[in-house]
Amino acid sequence: MPVTLKELAVRARVHPSTISRVANNDPSLRIAPTTRQRIETLLRETEYRPNGVARGLKLRQTFALAVVIPDITNPFFAALFRGVEDGASPRGYNVLLCNTDGSPERQRSHLHSLHARRVDGVILASSVLRDPSVRWLRHQHIPHVLVNRFSDDGQDAFVGSDDVLGGLVATRHLVELGHRRIGHLAGKLTVSTGVLRRRGYLGAIADSGLPADAALIAESGYTEEGGARAAEQLLSMRDRPTAIFAVTDMTAVGACTVARRMGLRIPEDVAVVGYNDIPLASRLVPGLTTVHVPIHEFGAAAARLLMEQIETGEASRRRVIFNPQLVVRGSTVGGADAPVNRRPAAAFATE
Amino acid sequence: MPVTLKELAVRARVHPSTISRVANNDPSLRIAPTTRQRIETLLRETEYRPNGVARGLKLRQTFALAVVIPDITNPFFAALFRGVEDGASPRGYNVLLCNTDGSPERQRSHLHSLHARRVDGVILASSVLRDPSVRWLRHQHIPHVLVNRFSDDGQDAFVGSDDVLGGLVATRHLVELGHRRIGHLAGKLTVSTGVLRRRGYLGAIADSGLPADAALIAESGYTEEGGARAAEQLLSMRDRPTAIFAVTDMTAVGACTVARRMGLRIPEDVAVVGYNDIPLASRLVPGLTTVHVPIHEFGAAAARLLMEQIETGEASRRRVIFNPQLVVRGSTVGGADAPVNRRPAAAFATE
DNA sequence: CTGAAAGCGCTTACAG
DNA sequence: CTGAAAGCGCTTACAG
Numbered sequence: 001m002p003v004t005l006k007e008l009a010v011r012a013r014v015h016p017s018t019i020s021r022v023a024n025n026d027p028s029l030r031i032a033p034t035t036r037q038r039i040e041t042l043l044r045e046t047e048y049r050p051n052g053v054a055r056g057l058k059l060r061q062t063f064a065l066a067v068v069i070p071d072i073t074n075p076f077f078a079a080l081f082r083g084v085e086d087g088a089s090p091r092g093y094n095v096l097l098c099n100t101d102g103s104p105e106r107q108r109s110h111l112h113s114l115h116a117r118r119v120d121g122v123i124l125a126s127s128v129l130r131d132p133s134v135r136w137l138r139h140q141h142i143p144h145v146l147v148n149r150f151s152d153d154g155q156d157a158f159v160g161s162d163d164v165l166g167g168l169v170a171t172r173h174l175v176e177l178g179h180r181r182i183g184h185l186a187g188k189l190t191v192s193t194g195v196l197r198r199r200g201y202l203g204a205i206a207d208s209g210l211p212a213d214a215a216l217i218a219e220s221g222y223t224e225e226g227g228a229r230a231a232e233q234l235l236s237m238r239d240r241p242t243a244i245f246a247v248t249d250m251t252a253v254g255a256c257t258v259a260r261r262m263g264l265r266i267p268e269d270v271a272v273v274g275y276n277d278i279p280l281a282s283r284l285v286p287g288l289t290t291v292h293v294p295i296h297e298f299g300a301a302a303a304r305l306l307m308e309q310i311e312t313g314e315a316s317r318r319r320v321i322f323n324p325q326l327v328v329r330g331s332t333v334g335g336a337d338a339p340v341n342r343r344p345a346a347a348f349a350t351e
Numbered sequence: 352m353p354v355t356l357k358e359l360a361v362r363a364r365v366h367p368s369t370i371s372r373v374a375n376n377d378p379s380l381r382i383a384p385t386t387r388q389r390i391e392t393l394l395r396e397t398e399y400r401p402n403g404v405a406r407g408l409k410l411r412q413t414f415a416l417a418v419v420i421p422d423i424t425n426p427f428f429a430a431l432f433r434g435v436e437d438g439a440s441p442r443g444y445n446v447l448l449c450n451t452d453g454s455p456e457r458q459r460s461h462l463h464s465l466h467a468r469r470v471d472g473v474i475l476a477s478s479v480l481r482d483p484s485v486r487w488l489r490h491q492h493i494p495h496v497l498v499n500r501f502s503d504d505g506q507d508a509f510v511g512s513d514d515v516l517g518g519l520v521a522t523r524h525l526v527e528l529g530h531r532r533i534g535h536l537a538g539k540l541t542v543s544t545g546v547l548r549r550r551g552y553l554g555a556i557a558d559s560g561l562p563a564d565a566a567l568i569a570e571s572g573y574t575e576e577g578g579a580r581a582a583e584q585l586l587s588m589r590d591r592p593t594a595i596f597a598v599t600d601m602t603a604v605g606a607c608t609v610a611r612r613m614g615l616r617i618p619e620d621v622a623v624v625g626y627n628d629i630p631l632a633s634r635l636v637p638g639l640t641t642v643h644v645p646i647h648e649f650g651a652a653a654a655r656l657l658m659e660q661i662e663t664g665e666a667s668r669r670r671v672i673f674n675p676q677l678v679v680r681g682s683t684v685g686g687a688d689a690p691v692n693r694r695p696a697a698a699f700a701t702e
Numbered sequence: 703c704t705g706a707a708a709g710c711g712c713t714t715a716c717a718g
Numbered sequence: 719c720t721g722a723a724a725g726c727g728c729t730t731a732c733a734g
Contacts, residue, residue, distance in 0.1 A: 002466075002491070004711060015721045020713060028714095030719050052468040053407045054711035057726045062404060064447075064468070073429045073630070081423055085450055094464060096415075097448045099436055113445060115353075117403040117415070140353070253634070279424070283604070285636040355727060366705045371729060379730095381703050405727035408710045 066096040069125045075278040083299020121306040127151045143309040145302045159302045159320045161293040166324035167200020170273045174243040175208040183234040183241035185220035227251025231258045249274035271332040286330025287337045417447040420476045426629040434650020472657040478502045494660040496653045510671045512644040517675035518551020521624045525594040526559040534585040534592035536571035571602045578602025582609045600625035622683040637681025638688045
């Protein structure tokens with residue numbers, strides 16, 4: 001059992017409160033230098049560290065944050081988590097990690113458990129539109145920040161990218177390469193990224209004067225498997241698309257696998273664009289053209305926004321929106337994977 | 352502010368302890384059915400959930416575990432974490448995640464912080480041999496399990512693979528393919544996996560009757576960059592190796608990148624074997640031959656071993672050692688990546 | 703059958 | 719200059 005204030009008090013022949021004050025460097029404490037000396041030595045000898053649980057009960061602050069995501073084995077969320085920890089850890093917070101696998105029920109149950117644990121705040125990257133769990137967070141006055149996906153527009157602190165713009169530049173890139181039939185592996189209409197990236201796609205098609213064709217949109221969800229399934233559907237059409245914009249890199253990976261299995265060459269027979277620029281994207285052969293977003297920065301910015309709420313005690317609706325940037329690789333332009341590695345330009349943040 | 356026992360007691364006109372007993376389904380409680388009814392309704396209406404911090408203080412159990420790893424963006428550790436959470440979450444534990452980036456100082460500081468927080472136990476995957484932090488965990492009687500790497504042989508609960516055997520089968524595979532000069536990207540001698548996999552490599556070389564050549568061993572550490580650097584050194588030799596066994600998949604990835612940049616074909620000019628079989632390994636082109644270990648199971652087994660210690664209150668030195676299994680892909684055998692093997696990997700990843 | 707009390711280990715406003 | 723007390727929100731052995 002670690003040493004307690006009470007035990008130290010006995011050994012130093014002072015009151016426990018005095019030990020506490022010395023340990024916490026209470027500036028209002030006037031104390032005989034010799035007594036302070038004695039206590040400080042004792043503190044060092046015993047390596048005293050206040051019991052965080054008792055401290056948390058008294059102070060009503062646990063210095064624990066939580067990150068709730070679909071799945072940490074997706075590289076996107078791993079990078080996001082690092083951003084959060086790198087932002088929060090230097091300021092004394094520890095971070096809990098909860099995976100939902102996209103299940104609203106698991107999300108709900110995790111949030112209840114985190115609330116019972118009195119975490120100081122929650123970063124949520126798994127929300128859907130009009131998410132009951134997010135509304136519950138607001139109702140409970142639990143400091144929270146949504147990342148990547150929002151729930152009710154403008155109602156919560158949020159960090160993400162301009163998904164309409166991202167969908168637009170991705171699709172416009174394909175238009176400019178001369179593609180006339182461009183398919184879209186679409187996210188769900190219940191998720192903000194799904195709705196907005198699709199809107200960007202449709203906008204670019206409209207701008208280009210190409211005919212809109214609903215048959216070119218296949219809902220893939222956000223999994224590699226879903227991407228494979230939806231791509232198979234598009235690529236089996238009589239008049240199949242020569243290019244595909246996928247709502248995420250993982251769905252794009254599924255599409256590439258299927259294309260290859262169908263004997264189609266990338267990019268000659270079908271060009272593919274993803275979204276997020278996860279580390280995997282540049283390692284594929286050919287490299288995956290994708291919309292770069294600063295994932296690590298998402299996490300760090302979310303941590304900042306969250307700690308700000310915790311420290312001021314006020315809920316915030318601040319939004320940090322990063323500018324997405326197209327990164328061209330071999331999956332759309334043959335030879336773009338030249339050995340010389342191109343670095344994505346720094347993204348611009350608006351706060 | 353969430354509702355407390357005291358407030359509920361006032362509303363139900365009973366003593367707080369009675370509410371607590373009803374909420375916890377205390378079997379020794381004899382209570383008038385009508386009173387119980389009244390209390391249960393109140394509990395439901397208010398969605399009462401006991402304050403976990405207060406509960407933790409009283410019960411001396413926080414139902415929080417911690418996972419300490421070098422870096423969650425390494426797919427190996429992401430899969431490991433999932434295993435832990437999947438094992439611990441159904442039993443009511445939440446899991447904290449701490450990244451050390453391989454720094455002993457960060458590891459130490461994280462462990463101190465976790466101890467102050469009174470986590471019920473720690474799963475540590477970043478230990479070195481004779482690790483002072485691990486000794487500190489033992490000294491503090493903090494339930495802990497080491498994963499993948501051990502510190503002092505047999506002194507702690509441990510989950511891992513037979514690293515000597517793994518190094519042996521990987522290297523023997525290259526010998527059997529006819530390679531006579533086989534290089535090794537070696538882990539550090541301060542880390543158990545580094546020492547043991549190297550021992551397996553040396554054993555296979557000795558068994559085959561090939562001459563041992565110290566120049567064929569280059570220390571890479573465990574990063575992709577380290578792998579690239581060390582591989583460049585080996586592949587620049589006059590009498591360069593025709594095959595390389597890398598201590599982990601990530602270092603193997605670094606080696607492949609360098610080989611390609613030097614104009615060497617894989618596997619024709621240089622064959623490469625990794626270790627761990629991270630999800631990335633099967634997606635590379637060519638696929639990476641590697642030593643498969645059940646990463647998710649590592650995490651789940653570690654969680655089991657840890658919860659066992661927590662629940663019995665006794666430290667354990669139990670060891671769970673998995674058998675490594677060679678997986679042959681295109682990085683050592685041309686054509687091993689035949690399309691027929693190329694099902695999309697089972698993916699539960701969402702973005 | 704239910705209540706009153708002690709105590710987990712802290713912090714801090716108040717006394718003296 | 720330091721101590722004594724209250725209280726954060728629970729649980730549980732003990733009383734009645």
